[in-house]
Amino acid sequence: MKLPIALSNRHIHLSKEDIHTLFGEGYQLQLLKDLKQPGQFAAVEKVDIVGPRGEIKGVRVLGPARNKSQIEVSLTDSFILGVKPPVRDSGDLLDSPGLKIVGPKREVTLDVGVILASRHIHMHTDDAVKFGVHDKDRVRVRTFGERALVFENVLVRVHPTYALEMHVDVDEGNAAAVKNGDEVEIIQ
Known part of the structure; x- marks a missing residue:
């Protein structure tokens, strides 16, 4: 997913x-x-x-x-x-x-x-169930494209008011050549 x-x-x-x-x-x-x-x-x-x-x-x-x-x-x-x-x-x-x-x-x-700021994922509680993760879990996330990479130690933050989105700083995003709205995936 x-x-x-x-x-x-x-x-x-x-x-x-x-x-x-x-x-x-x-x-x-x-x-x-x-x-x-x-x-x-x-x-x-x-x-x-x-x-x-x-x-x-x-x-x-x-x-x-x-x-x-x-x-x-x-x-x-x-x-x-x-x-x-x-x-x-x-x-x-x-x-x-x-x-x-x-x-x-x-x-x-x-x-x-x-x-x-630690790289992190905001997740609604329903999303956490779908992804099989819990608040404060640490996961690995893969990007796609010519500069694809795997982000380690990504904090999962779960709350009923959060919208699903991973946040990285500009340096990290540029290293992976991603832009706002690109899709990434959690590696189980």
Whole structure:
């Protein structure tokens, strides 16, 4: 059985407190477009992120607000910024580096929060039954085409509100020469 893959570009999830600091007290993120995962959206807002070696301008903010701010970058981005983020599941920020976020109103400096997101698959509970997997399983996924490869250690995330889709960062997607919506398959 096959499922769609999507490339996740660098982005930032902000806490409500950091949104208010960066954009102004009481500020609400503005919808640019809905993402495939229900309730998630790309916001109109962008920020700059500054590390010890360099900066990346115009990093897209994703909504809604989270409990803690989190920045997801690629390995290539980490070289530009001069940070060494660990590969982590979303929300696992322990011992990750921080950096400065520059908004239109003010700046925020995070002590932790920069990660290379673990490649993962979002699955609705019905999809998990069809694929014979459970939440937090690790699977292997094969891509197709001239640069086909097998992704190891792909985290399965199962929830009744998730839509079926595998997420990799831009570096990983480019290595496999895949684009958004291409089909991949779990190797049993």
